[in-house]
Amino acid sequence: MKRLFLYTLLSLSLLAFKAQAVVTGEMIMIRSSEAFPEAMALLQESISQHGYTLSRVQRVDVGLSAKGYKTDKYRVVFFGKGKQIQSLSARYPQLVPYLPLKIAIYAEGENTILVTSNPSVFNDMFQLPELRPVFNQWHKDISSILKVVQNQN
Amino acid sequence: MGFSKQTYQRAPATLANLLALFALLFTHNLFASQSQVQRGEQLYLENCSTCHGNQGKGGMGIPLSIDSFLNSASNQYLKKTIRLGRPERIMPSFYWLAEKDIDAIIEFISTWRNAPAPVWNQAAIKGEVQSGKALFTQHCASCHGSKGQGGTGSGMRFSRPRDLPITAPALNNQGFLNSIADEMLHYIISHGRKETPMPAATSLGLDKQEINDLVSYIRSFQQQTLRKKPLYHEEPASLIVDSPYSFDETIENVKRAITGSNFVHIRDQALTDGFKLEPSADSKQTVIYFCSFSFLYEALKIDPRVGMFLPCRITVTETKGKVQMMSINPRHLSQLFNNNELDTSCSEMHDVYTSILEDASL
Numbered sequence: 001m002k003r004l005f006l007y008t009l010l011s012l013s014l015l016a017f018k019a020q021a022v023v024t025g026e027m028i029m030i031r032s033s034e035a036f037p038e039a040m041a042l043l044q045e046s047i048s049q050h051g052y053t054l055s056r057v058q059r060v061d062v063g064l065s066a067k068g069y070k071t072d073k074y075r076v077v078f079f080g081k082g083k084q085i086q087s088l089s090a091r092y093p094q095l096v097p098y099l100p101l102k103i104a105i106y107a108e109g110e111n112t113i114l115v116t117s118n119p120s121v122f123n124d125m126f127q128l129p130e131l132r133p134v135f136n137q138w139h140k141d142i143s144s145i146l147k148v149v150q151n152q153n
Numbered sequence: 154m155g156f157s158k159q160t161y162q163r164a165p166a167t168l169a170n171l172l173a174l175f176a177l178l179f180t181h182n183l184f185a186s187q188s189q190v191q192r193g194e195q196l197y198l199e200n201c202s203t204c205h206g207n208q209g210k211g212g213m214g215i216p217l218s219i220d221s222f223l224n225s226a227s228n229q230y231l232k233k234t235i236r237l238g239r240p241e242r243i244m245p246s247f248y249w250l251a252e253k254d255i256d257a258i259i260e261f262i263s264t265w266r267n268a269p270a271p272v273w274n275q276a277a278i279k280g281e282v283q284s285g286k287a288l289f290t291q292h293c294a295s296c297h298g299s300k301g302q303g304g305t306g307s308g309m310r311f312s313r314p315r316d317l318p319i320t321a322p323a324l325n326n327q328g329f330l331n332s333i334a335d336e337m338l339h340y341i342i343s344h345g346r347k348e349t350p351m352p353a354a355t356s357l358g359l360d361k362q363e364i365n366d367l368v369s370y371i372r373s374f375q376q377q378t379l380r381k382k383p384l385y386h387e388e389p390a391s392l393i394v395d396s397p398y399s400f401d402e403t404i405e406n407v408k409r410a411i412t413g414s415n416f417v418h419i420r421d422q423a424l425t426d427g428f429k430l431e432p433s434a435d436s437k438q439t440v441i442y443f444c445s446f447s448f449l450y451e452a453l454k455i456d457p458r459v460g461m462f463l464p465c466r467i468t469v470t471e472t473k474g475k476v477q478m479m480s481i482n483p484r485h486l487s488q489l490f491n492n493n494e495l496d497t498s499c500s501e502m503h504d505v506y507t508s509i510l511e512d513a514s515l
Contacts, residue, residue: 027489027490029203030199030202031212054427060449060464063444064450074453074457078427089424089438090472093477093479094391097392097479100427100428104457104460106457109212115203115461121489125485150198
């Protein structure tokens with residue numbers, strides 16, 4: 001009985017490891033069943049819960065509307081870890097155009113779409129092996145941030 | 154010869170191990186089959202729902218849960234479509250999903266079916282290509298394009314009023330042609346798609362042979378192998394230009410060049426603004442944001458995902474006395490979107506960035 005319990009434990013831990021080792025494409029996108037304001041609030045909360053600071057929200061729809069274009073809600077959320085961004089941008093100037101991290105969030109009818117590039121693609125884009133753990137951690141964190149928003153449905 | 158006492162003592166323990174393993178495998182398999190649909194639903198929500206909707210009602214992607222789609226879509230078609238995607242038409246190839254994950258997604262999609270999944274004959278249908286071409290021009294080209302290239306726009310509510318439930322698919326897409334059997338194509342043309350603008354060919358007065366001709370014409374778009382879109386890996390991910398001017402002069406030059414390119418300067422800010430940090434003693438970094446609202450609007454109409462690289466910005470940095478200007482390289486990034494419509498806009502934006510960076514450094 002004790003052995004069966006141990007096998008079960010081992011099997012479950014293997015499954016859990018497998019569930020975390022997810023490979024995804026070049027983008028990370030989710031659909032939230034929440035309307036835009038609720039999804040935006042959830043996103044901001046999730047970013048902060050994951051230890052990141054929200055630095056700015058670009059109100060793309062406000063700018064477009066002011067110029068007479070018809071648009072639904074569309075925002076870009078900038079976030080990151082300040083000291084990390086300061087340090088990386090000083091050492092690797094080629095990363096500067098991609099910092100801070102961003103998530104585009106926009107209304108799709110009654111739902112909300114959230115989309116960002118997968119930070120793992122930075123591994124190919126910049127060929128900086130020493131930063132692989134950083135990019136992969138961003139991938140893991142952003143996936144988790146978005147999953148929280150999606151699972152609040 | 155014979156078993157030692159130690160062997161006899163070990164036998165029950167080995168048997169217990171085997172039984173324990175067997176029980177584990179049995180219960181695991183039972184659990185797996187019961188949760189296949191749930192697992193498929195979870196995978197669907199993670200990978201498909203953004204475009205196709207949580208209930209398969211469509212959005213950026215086509216509606217999957219409508220009867221007229223499900224009645225024609227075999228499981229083999231779905232499987233190949235997920236695996237191959239639609240090159241250059243947004244739907245990515247889900248190359249990273251395991252075979253069993255794709256099966257689970259299909260099993261979940263099948264819960265929307267009101268009838269068993271069709272199984273199509275894979276044999277080629279023989280028709281007259283030239284006759285099919287004439288019929289295509291007359292009946293199909295207005296929605297699917299003169300060369301079967303499909304409708305434009307991403308289908309998102311943001312960018313397109315919902316007067317049509319879907320964007321007309323590209324029939325010349327190699328992912329589509331490598332997924333669909335002639336018999337399935339024949340069925341779709343014959344029956345149309347009731348919940349979409351696609352009419353049944355029979356209602357247009359076309360007979361079986363004419364539909365065969367159409368199938369043969371559409372099949373003539375297929376190439377021997379899936380053509381891979383050329384990647385712009387030779388392009389750097391960032392555009393970086395050294396400035397011969399001081400940090401402050403460069404910022405002014407960039408602003409002047411932005412206005413000269415008919416873009417509007419929006420604001421400047423330090424890269425780390427919003428993080429409550431002390432300014433770095435080692436380097437100065439100012440981000441200059443700018444925009445052309447008409448260009449932005451058109452780009453978002455093509456593909457709303459492009460917003461993740463907005464707004465336009467050039468960063469001026471000074472490190473150890475060296476002043477540089479830098480931006481993203483839209484031509485490098487266009488490959489992320491799998492959207493050939495967007496490539497032109499990305500190329501135009503690349504030229505705008507290059508021109509501003511060059512002007513500012515003159």
